[in-house]
Amino acid sequence: MTTKQLVEKLKQILPEKNVSTNENLRQLHGTDESYHKESLPDVVVFPENRNQVSEIMKIANKNHVPVVPFGLGTSLEGHVIPYHNGISIDFSLMNKIIEIKEDDFLVRVEPGVTRTQLNKELKKYGLFFSVDPGADATLGGMAATNASGTTAVKYGVMRDQVRNLEVVLADGTIIETGNQAAKSASGLHLNGLFTGSEGILGCFTELTLKVHGIPEHVLAARASFPSINDATEAVVSILQAGIPVARIELVDEASIHQVNIHSETDYYVGPTLFMEFHGNEAGLNEDVEFMKAIVQEHQCQEIIFEKDNHERQKLWEARHNLAYAFIHGYPGRKSMGTDVCVPISELANAIMYARENLDITGLPGGIVGHVGDGNFHVLLMIDMDNEEELKKANRFNEQLVMYALKRGGTCTGEHGVGIGKLKYQEKEHGESYKVMQQIKKVLDPNNILNKGKLIKIDEEEIIISEKSHSLDNKI
Amino acid sequence: MTTKQLVEKLKQILPEKNVSTNENLRQLHGTDESYHKESLPDVVVFPENRNQVSEIMKIANKNHVPVVPFGLGTSLEGHVIPYHNGISIDFSLMNKIIEIKEDDFLVRVEPGVTRTQLNKELKKYGLFFSVDPGADATLGGMAATNASGTTAVKYGVMRDQVRNLEVVLADGTIIETGNQAAKSASGLHLNGLFTGSEGILGCFTELTLKVHGIPEHVLAARASFPSINDATEAVVSILQAGIPVARIELVDEASIHQVNIHSETDYYVGPTLFMEFHGNEAGLNEDVEFMKAIVQEHQCQEIIFEKDNHERQKLWEARHNLAYAFIHGYPGRKSMGTDVCVPISELANAIMYARENLDITGLPGGIVGHVGDGNFHVLLMIDMDNEEELKKANRFNEQLVMYALKRGGTCTGEHGVGIGKLKYQEKEHGESYKVMQQIKKVLDPNNILNKGKLIKIDEEEIIISEKSHSLDNKI
Numbered sequence: 001m002t003t004k005q006l007v008e009k010l011k012q013i014l015p016e017k018n019v020s021t022n023e024n025l026r027q028l029h030g031t032d033e034s035y036h037k038e039s040l041p042d043v044v045v046f047p048e049n050r051n052q053v054s055e056i057m058k059i060a061n062k063n064h065v066p067v068v069p070f071g072l073g074t075s076l077e078g079h080v081i082p083y084h085n086g087i088s089i090d091f092s093l094m095n096k097i098i099e100i101k102e103d104d105f106l107v108r109v110e111p112g113v114t115r116t117q118l119n120k121e122l123k124k125y126g127l128f129f130s131v132d133p134g135a136d137a138t139l140g141g142m143a144a145t146n147a148s149g150t151t152a153v154k155y156g157v158m159r160d161q162v163r164n165l166e167v168v169l170a171d172g173t174i175i176e177t178g179n180q181a182a183k184s185a186s187g188l189h190l191n192g193l194f195t196g197s198e199g200i201l202g203c204f205t206e207l208t209l210k211v212h213g214i215p216e217h218v219l220a221a222r223a224s225f226p227s228i229n230d231a232t233e234a235v236v237s238i239l240q241a242g243i244p245v246a247r248i249e250l251v252d253e254a255s256i257h258q259v260n261i262h263s264e265t266d267y268y269v270g271p272t273l274f275m276e277f278h279g280n281e282a283g284l285n286e287d288v289e290f291m292k293a294i295v296q297e298h299q300c301q302e303i304i305f306e307k308d309n310h311e312r313q314k315l316w317e318a319r320h321n322l323a324y325a326f327i328h329g330y331p332g333r334k335s336m337g338t339d340v341c342v343p344i345s346e347l348a349n350a351i352m353y354a355r356e357n358l359d360i361t362g363l364p365g366g367i368v369g370h371v372g373d374g375n376f377h378v379l380l381m382i383d384m385d386n387e388e389e390l391k392k393a394n395r396f397n398e399q400l401v402m403y404a405l406k407r408g409g410t411c412t413g414e415h416g417v418g419i420g421k422l423k424y425q426e427k428e429h430g431e432s433y434k435v436m437q438q439i440k441k442v443l444d445p446n447n448i449l450n451k452g453k454l455i456k457i458d459e460e461e462i463i464i465s466e467k468s469h470s471l472d473n474k475i
Numbered sequence: 476m477t478t479k480q481l482v483e484k485l486k487q488i489l490p491e492k493n494v495s496t497n498e499n500l501r502q503l504h505g506t507d508e509s510y511h512k513e514s515l516p517d518v519v520v521f522p523e524n525r526n527q528v529s530e531i532m533k534i535a536n537k538n539h540v541p542v543v544p545f546g547l548g549t550s551l552e553g554h555v556i557p558y559h560n561g562i563s564i565d566f567s568l569m570n571k572i573i574e575i576k577e578d579d580f581l582v583r584v585e586p587g588v589t590r591t592q593l594n595k596e597l598k599k600y601g602l603f604f605s606v607d608p609g610a611d612a613t614l615g616g617m618a619a620t621n622a623s624g625t626t627a628v629k630y631g632v633m634r635d636q637v638r639n640l641e642v643v644l645a646d647g648t649i650i651e652t653g654n655q656a657a658k659s660a661s662g663l664h665l666n667g668l669f670t671g672s673e674g675i676l677g678c679f680t681e682l683t684l685k686v687h688g689i690p691e692h693v694l695a696a697r698a699s700f701p702s703i704n705d706a707t708e709a710v711v712s713i714l715q716a717g718i719p720v721a722r723i724e725l726v727d728e729a730s731i732h733q734v735n736i737h738s739e740t741d742y743y744v745g746p747t748l749f750m751e752f753h754g755n756e757a758g759l760n761e762d763v764e765f766m767k768a769i770v771q772e773h774q775c776q777e778i779i780f781e782k783d784n785h786e787r788q789k790l791w792e793a794r795h796n797l798a799y800a801f802i803h804g805y806p807g808r809k810s811m812g813t814d815v816c817v818p819i820s821e822l823a824n825a826i827m828y829a830r831e832n833l834d835i836t837g838l839p840g841g842i843v844g845h846v847g848d849g850n851f852h853v854l855l856m857i858d859m860d861n862e863e864e865l866k867k868a869n870r871f872n873e874q875l876v877m878y879a880l881k882r883g884g885t886c887t888g889e890h891g892v893g894i895g896k897l898k899y900q901e902k903e904h905g906e907s908y909k910v911m912q913q914i915k916k917v918l919d920p921n922n923i924l925n926k927g928k929l930i931k932i933d934e935e936e937i938i939i940s941e942k943s944h945s946l947d948n949k950i
Binding site: 101103104105106145146147148152153157159160169173174175176177179180181182183184185186187188189190191192193195196197212213215216236240242279280281282283284285286287290339341342343344345372373374375404407408409410411412413414415416417421424425428429430431432433434435436438439440441442443454455 | 576578579580581620621622623627628632634635644648649650651652654655656657658659660661662663664665666667668670671672687688690691711715717754755756757758759760761762765814816817818819820847848849850879882883884885886887888889890891892896899900903904905906907908909910911913914915916917918929930
């Protein structure tokens, strides 16, 4: 089937304006926010409802045309880049908040709704959506990658919020993976399976998500430490004391420096914990007193509280803009972020290991992380024209992954696999990788859904993903 | 393959004493705690390690012998009853607590460990395992059925505690479904898929589970109301106010009456909420004051607090023994428990509907439930020799399921499917039921693993399950 024939078929299903082969538009759908190599779709489509998505999938499946679902392209491991070309399905026209069931703490949304769009609406009801990966991603994309971020330590990851997904399968069949009840022991747990499946099992056309009441009291704090080790050990002690932190983020010295430049703040330059507590006033005060005693035991240099809503928002914006702060601070370079997650007992050593090895690379970068979950990122700024630098960065990333896997951790806490972590999947999952392959094969026998991502089915795929970022092929 | 040949093969793998065809033992493995019809395995085996389980599965798979994994037989929907005979794998000899990783709030256990066995050990570390379904089930069984119970409203269900499962697949392959990190975006979410799979995808040989710090302060309360509707509406208001209850259980008048007889308590006889709050002292007091104001708005007649550890335990034991209280109160009758779960906004009406229809049946019984999750049980006491009664009870159960499904609920909040809820699966899951069937078929092509439970693969199975409890075949 030629692209021309494909476009004609698609135009029989969709309004003409919703099918495009425009070069600029294809380019927008050929990259994400990562360092991974560009590759363009043949055509971009903008469906407006589930039935159109189903018809698109039927055409694609019949003609073995690769399909990539596309939210806003904020992925960090090449998830949405169509390395096999074909159709990019852009969900931006499916951006309606369908229903807010305030009594049930549930919302029903279309996949193109972004998290800030949802939160703006929820605020009217005294509710909020907890998952906050930094980027203003679409909820469909966040479900597809099992996004998490700063609040996961208290409220859980994306998968914990998903009550139901409406999914269009490879052959166009429309299924629902769950229901609206708070718990269920019925059937196999498809909610969990499809969340985080990175578009390889189906396209989401509607999501039912759990939301939370805006907490009565919120208090943010910044605590600085003489060393990154002191900071990390303070985190471990706080968690082990059972203090229910809502966020607890580590920002190292180099990163605080970038934050201050980019966000025009004057935060103390040293390894710092950004924290937040949610609760009723009395309980929160008791928690915070306990926390203060602990950080003091770990040589805390300075602790500043931000009760004021504006100052709190500034704090978290500064934290969230950190990746952009680095990108703006190093023009011409691209950012690679590592993403291991380790058991809490391994966290302090893992961060020390990362720090030492980052120094050895000589690359500019910093360490930040959702340390309450044992998840941290090393941001490395790479000159993509310098092959030596890319090699160094990849080797560093790989060393860190191996370190984490040996200690019961994972190669990706939240960014997902895409193509960037594809080469670690077999190593990480062992025999269960075959189970994943079996599930992929039976649900998408023609391998059209986000081909070459998350799970390798044939040899061709791994070659493409390797080419795209010239990785050492050691594993 | 004859039973004799099978036994000989099994004795080549296992110590002779661990392979039995003893009639009494087979009978013990031919029932559970429900009203479902008995059916005996041909042989019962007691493996001592994963490799033995793997070898058993290889023999079974090669010879197409049905296999049922067996914990303690406390299931309520016939899960462990071998309707196709074959091998019952009893995990009682695999009952070691392998490791308590207190710094990580994790434990590694063998599947035969019971929850009270684990909690006894955890207490030494100031930790506890949260899931509490009432029965002292094995953790392997609880993971297989995604058990929950009274504490799920705060701590989540069994699936929320599972970090890793070691699973022996149908062909004897041993896989691990997760890791020890707090979160992961790597691979497909097999933890979630295998938890609640009721033995149809594999046998669990090791579990890594999340545990929690024993809360600083615990307070239990009993609040009585003039009507079940007042009680239910109080629950909805408490949840919507965002008060973090650790348990909130409804016990209706008939059930309180049975509790008082069986547990020698003198609780006020009326619709009652049993509640528990966990937290720091100041926060907990503020929560409880808020709760008191709410229940008073809903005509609460009496509220009694149990701060004392002994009185608290007595309260929860009384609640947990409720099913036994009914069984002892109606000698000669068997207990059927409905198990729907509905969105919170539908709870008050659903319980009223259940109450009215229970009265119409004329059968003795009561309503209890984990109302914080929208999950409740109607306990019906049936004379199994009276076909009319069984028919009535089944019809009532079915009506309630249909009521729940229409309102976004599920046929089973926590008891699972087994054979009792098999006939509702297609109705509840629609097109996604086929996805479940595909997964089952690809992972267990010979359909030997707990054949005829959870997912129907061929017609033969449904016939057996229908025969077993003479259900109307309306769906």
